[in-house]
Amino acid sequence: MGSAHLSTSPRLTPDLVARVARQVEDRGPAPGVVVHDDADYETSLQSLLAAGGWQGEDVWVFAYGSLLWNPAFEVAEHVPAVLPGWHRAFCIQLTRFRGTPEQPGLMMSLIPGGSCRGVLCRIDASQVVGSFRKLLRREMTVKPPNSPPRWVHVKAAGTAVRAVTFAADRHGKNFVGGLTDETIASVLCSAVGHWGSGAEYLMQTVDQLERLGIRDANLWRLQRLVAERLSALQASGA
Helix, strand or coil, X not given: CCHHHHHHCCCCCHHHHCCCCCCCXXXXXXXXXXXXXXXXXXXXXXXXXXXXXXXXXXXEEEECCHHHHCCCCCXXXXXXXXXXXXXXXXXXXXXXXXXXXXXXXXXXXXXXXXXXXXXEEEECHHHHHHHHHHHHHHHCCECCCCCXXXXXXXXXXXXXXXXXXXXXXXXXXXXXXXXXXXHHHHHHCCCEECCEXXXXXXXHHHHHHHHCCCCCHHHHHHHHHHHHHHHHHHHHCC
């Protein structure tokens, strides 16, 4: 797909995303949902660092979604990178944050297959423990987590770099694989939580990827579908 075609395709804008926006109260976890407590997070942190054989050095995090535009930690360095064997997908159902129990939303994660272009973010050694305490609390809310952290090998400038990323638990109760773009677009056009809408989440991710010179064909196609639907709503005055 050429850049000229992409530039003329419908795309999400703040005006279109505003069509979905509304105030949603945070009612906390949905009934039956178990969340992590401080002891759970500390156990997860120690297990993650032990699994990586951490001995007080810097740690890289592979960012592919919201961490690109809203990191939960201080980034010492950014490096363009590719994660082989994984790709982005809207595959996690949300009943909080960007959705509600009555109108669940969708969040991106990583699932096996293909490859994913993103960014390696370096955390200074002195800030690794504190940064991951913040990061795990943001990325892991329900128990067990929808997208647990894992160590992966990422390619950057022809070199393999070991890094932490968050990938979908395909056996988790909130995993919803195999959705069509039309189904995903329908959800993103309607679901809203106290963090905002799915349409806003998609727009911010695509915009940041574009600023980084990364074009994810699947996300571009999806944002076009969402933009077309919201444009139709705008034109109809609905």
